[in-house]
Amino acid sequence: MGGLEKMKMTWLGTAAAEGWPAMFCRCPSCTESAKHGGKSIRSRSQSLVNDDLLIDFPADTYLHMMHGGLNLDAVTDVIITHAHEDHFYPEDLANRQSGYTRFRAPHAFNVYGNDAVCAAYERVASVIGNDEMPQVVPMHEIFEYQPLRLAHYTVYPMLADHNPREKCYIYIIRDERDGKTLLYAHDTGYLKEECWSFMKAFRFDLVSLDCTHGKEAARRNHMGMETCAEVKARLLSEGMADEKTIFAVNHFSHNCRYLCQEEIEEAAAKYHMLAAYDGMTVTV
Numbered sequence: 038m039g040g041l042e043k044m045k046m047t048w049l050g051t052a053a054a055e056g057w058p059a060m061f062c063r064c065p066s067c068t069e070s071a072k073h074g075g076k077s078i079r080s081r082s083q084s085l086v087n088d089d090l091l092i093d094f095p096a097d098t099y100l101h102m103m104h105g106g107l108n109l110d111a112v113t114d115v116i117i118t119h120a121h122e123d124h125f126y127p128e129d130l131a132n133r134q135s136g137y138t139r140f141r142a143p144h145a146f147n148v149y150g151n152d153a154v155c156a157a158y159e160r161v162a163s164v165i166g167n168d169e170m171p172q173v174v175p176m177h178e179i180f181e182y183q184p185l186r187l188a189h190y191t192v193y194p195m196l197a198d199h200n201p202r203e204k205c206y207i208y209i210i211r212d213e214r215d216g217k218t219l220l221y222a223h224d225t226g227y228l229k230e231e232c233w234s235f236m237k238a239f240r241f242d243l244v245s246l247d248c249t250h251g252k253e254a255a256r257r258n259h260m261g262m263e264t265c266a267e268v269k270a271r272l273l274s275e276g277m278a279d280e281k282t283i284f285a286v287n288h289f290s291h292n293c294r295y296l297c298q299e300e301i302e303e304a305a306a307k308y309h310m311l312a313a314y315d316g317m318t319v320t321v
Contacts, residue, residue, distance in 0.1 A: 043320040044217035045087050046243055048313040049101040052079035053249050053259075053290035054123035056097075062291060069296040076298035076314035080105075081123040082288050084221065084245070086210060090190055091115040092221060094148070096126040105316055110142040114187050116179075117150035118197070118224060119205035120157050125150070127161040130174045134167055141173070149177045149185060149192075153203045181206065182235055189214055195232045197225035199258055207232070209239055217321055220272075223247030223288040226257040227264055233271070241278050242321040244269070245313070248286035251293025251301070261293070262286065266308040283321055287313040 057079040058067035070077040081095040088111040101107040117125045132138060133146055148158065158176040179185050181204060185192040191211045199205040207228075210219040220241045222228065246268055249259035256264050265286050272278040286305050295301045301312040311319070 044212050044215065044219070044242065045318060045320045046219060046245070047085040047106075047316070047318045048245070048285070048287055049083040049085055049105045049107055049315065050080035050095065050097050051287050051289060051313045051315050051317075052081055052123075053288055054081065054121065055291060056081055057289060057291045059291045064291060066291040066294065066296055070291070070298075073297040073299075079289060079315055082223070084287075085112075086190070086219065087212075089113050090187070090210070092208070093118055093124040094126060094130070095123050096129065098126070098129060109146075112146065113144055114147045114149065114190075116185070116192055116194075116206075116208060117148065117154045118207065118221075119151065119200060119203055120153040121200070121224070124224070125154055125157060127158045128165070130158070131161060131165045131170065133173045134169050136167075145172065146174050147177060148174060149179045151180075151194075151204045151206060152178060154178075179206075193235070195235060196229055197222075198227065198229055199224045209236070209241075211239075217242045220244045222268070224249070224259060226255065226260055228268060233275070236272075236277050237275070239277060241272065241282055243319060244272065244278060244282060244284045245287050246284065246310075247288050248301075248305075249288050249290045249293065251289060251295050252304075253292075253294065259288075259290075262304050262308070265310065269308060269310065283311065283319055284309070285311040285313045285317075285319065 058071045080097040084092040193209040194206040197205040197207045207222045246265040247260045250261040253261045255261040305312040
């Protein structure tokens with residue numbers, strides 16, 4: 038594997054759209070997380086597989102580069118879950134064009150997403166893009182349940198239960214160098230039955246689940262802790278995961294009714310799951 042011993046996953050940002058603490062909010066969750074600091078401070082959702090495959094491109098990508106160790110020169114491909122602004126901020130892609138940057142990595146920065154993501158990209162390209170943008174930041178439309186083959190990975194988009202006006206995706210990511218397989222399931226509610234049927238061909242080494250609503254018993258559009266535990270139990274019972282599979286909950290809203298990272302960790306530990314925080318890295 039060219040020196041790569043294990044598949045590595047880094048959660049660069051672990052909050053929902055508002056961030057946590059939220060910009061205009063003084064609720065108990067926001068005020069207490071600010072007091073705790075550290076792992077209780079969350080930026081918008083973004084993750085990195087190894088060093089070269091990025092999941093989502095929010096405005097907080099710049100923050101993750103400056104303070105989270107994200108090396109954008111090493112990234113060759115970006116898969117976008119959906120077009121909500123906390124997951125895709127295409128305006129910053131224009132900064133890879135000449136004039137905005139003087140020296141950049143020689144490879145393309147490939148972006149993959151659904152038709153709504155492509156439309157958002159085209160809107161930006163028409164306003165601040167130039168003839169170079171399709172070469173330095175190519176946009177590629179991908180389709181549900183059709184494999185996307187990259188240099189080292191095969192990516193399978195599945196339909197999420199999220200925004201009914203958009204074909205939002207969750208992803209199965211398989212590293213073809215060692216067969217390690219990741220399920221990245223947010224933003225989504227309880228997984229669609231068509232996803233369960235499709236996933237029967239896989240066994241996951243790492244699972245990251247949407248836990249936006251925390252203590253709330255949420256099943257549609259997003260999940261809470263109990264629903265995440267239900268997904269875990271079904272994955273185990275149907276043979277898509279086993280005792281070696283690492284489960285993590287992620288994508289937390291300040292509306293989840295937890296007050297800080299320690300409370301989320303305690304709740305997740307009851308189901309033998311990790312509670313993701315900004316900068317958390319797991320290898321499998």
